[in-house]
Amino acid sequence: MRLLVTGGAGFIGANFVHQTVAERPDTQVTVLDKLTYAGNRASLDPVADKITFVQGDVADAELVDRLVADTDLVVHFAAESHNDNSLANPAPFVQTNLVGTFTLLEAVRKYDVRYHHISTDEVYGDLPLNDPIKFTETTAYNPSSPYSSTKAGSDLLVRAWVRSFGVRATISNCSNNYGPYQHVEKFIPRQITNVLTGVRPKLYGTGTNVRDWIHVDDHNSAVWTIIEHGRLGETYLIGADGETDNRTVVETVLELCGKDRDEFDFVTDRPGHDLRYAIDATRLRTELGWAPRYRDFREGLAATIDWYRAHEQWWTPQKRATEAAYRRVERVLG
Numbered sequence: 001m002r003l004l005v006t007g008g009a010g011f012i013g014a015n016f017v018h019q020t021v022a023e024r025p026d027t028q029v030t031v032l033d034k035l036t037y038a039g040n041r042a043s044l045d046p047v048a049d050k051i052t053f054v055q056g057d058v059a060d061a062e063l064v065d066r067l068v069a070d071t072d073l074v075v076h077f078a079a080e081s082h083n084d085n086s087l088a089n090p091a092p093f094v095q096t097n098l099v100g101t102f103t104l105l106e107a108v109r110k111y112d113v114r115y116h117h118i119s120t121d122e123v124y125g126d127l128p129l130n131d132p133i134k135f136t137e138t139t140a141y142n143p144s145s146p147y148s149s150t151k152a153g154s155d156l157l158v159r160a161w162v163r164s165f166g167v168r169a170t171i172s173n174c175s176n177n178y179g180p181y182q183h184v185e186k187f188i189p190r191q192i193t194n195v196l197t198g199v200r201p202k203l204y205g206t207g208t209n210v211r212d213w214i215h216v217d218d219h220n221s222a223v224w225t226i227i228e229h230g231r232l233g234e235t236y237l238i239g240a241d242g243e244t245d246n247r248t249v250v251e252t253v254l255e256l257c258g259k260d261r262d263e264f265d266f267v268t269d270r271p272g273h274d275l276r277y278a279i280d281a282t283r284l285r286t287e288l289g290w291a292p293r294y295r296d297f298r299e300g301l302a303a304t305i306d307w308y309r310a311h312e313q314w315w316t317p318q319k320r321a322t323e324a325a326y327r328r329v330e331r332v333l334g
């Protein structure tokens with residue numbers, strides 16, 4: 001089978017390519033990635049001789065047409081993915097997340113190629129704290145940020161291309177991922193690499209916001225389950241019941257690194273900061289029989305810390321610029 005993975009040099013896409021090469025040796029993998037600040041060719045080093053890499057833009061219609069003509073399946077991870085960046089400059093989010101998805105949809109429509117669309121739980125907005133309610137496949141879209149609104153728009157394009165043109169597509173909306181190869185701008189790797197470089201972790205606002213953490217390998221095993229067993233035209237939510245508030249995450253990282261649990265700073269909150277995300281993955285579990293492998297967040301976090309400790313050369317080049325950008329907008333409180 002010929003597989004085109006967009007955004008395969010990013011965090012989740014690279015892990016997806018690693019898993020695919022290891023577990024599905026008959027799959028011919030081509031990665032299309034623009035190598036933005038978030039893409040890192042080195043993340044594909046372990047599989048470099050087993051895949052084809054194309055540097056390019058998912059919004060480049062001519063290139064996308066050529067690649068899709070020669071593939072059986074497209075899995076679309078490529079996106080501008082960071083909420084804080086979308087507040088500073090939304091333009092690339094509209095271009096990549098909306099125009100890029102549109103470009104891929106036109107190509108899979110033309111060649112009748114199976115398409116899987118990677119999306120986020122953030123399209124549903126946020127939930128109250130301390131409430132049993134969770135997102136399901138029927139929750140109304142209500143995105144808060146430029147990032148989540150462009151992801152929501154891209155999901156709606158997919159739904160329309162399914163209904164109007166019969167495109168053979170599935171959509172998955174996953175909760176917050178953690179694991180190896182995640183850019184140091186994101187919450188968990190930022191705090192781990194802060195501690196490893198002697199800097200105090202930075203907690204937005206009061207640290208009470210809740211995210212529903214899932215290990216990236218579990219996200220990717222769910223994606224394969226949906227590709228192989230999901231019903232065309234359907235949406236599946238992916239989550240592993242990992243709700244944890246941000247303060248607890250920071251305290252756990254500090255503890256696992258042998259520091260005092262209170263050695264962190266509260267900093268200015270993110271504007272429009274979503275309070276809580278929580279996924280009800282019943283459909284995926286009962287209809288498709290999927291289950292996560294990582295059930296202990298603390299253990300997964302410890303393994304992730306070990307990975308960052310062992311791969312300093314992977315993240316050091318990005319760390320300085322990332323922290324300089326944060327320093328421009330962030331103020332330590334109290």
Ligand code: NAD
Pocket residue numbers: 006007008009010011012013032033034035036037038039040056057058059076077078079080081082096100118119120121151173174175176177178182183
């Ligand atoms: P990432 O920022 O780590 O990687 C994105 C990749 O896409 C990078 O390699 C980048 O170079 C590439 N890219 C960006 N613009 C491109 C373009 N125009 N053309 C081609 N390539 C381009 O992101 P991630 O965290 O791996 O997220 C991957 C996908 O998963 C995104 O669609 C995101 O919305 C979704 N998602 C992420 C999470 C999460 O917790 N990180 C959770 C749910 C869903």
Ligand code: TDX
Pocket residue numbers: 081082083084119120121122175176177185186187188190202203204205209210211246270
């Ligand atoms: O330094 C920080 N301090 C902090 O308290 C950073 C970077 C973040 N935070 C908070 C904000 C969020 O409540 O931590 C939480 C997680 O932040 P991010 O890692 O930026 O993730 P989030 O905004 O929740 O979005 C992530 O999950 C859904 C991904 O970046 C998205 O791509 C995905 O769609």
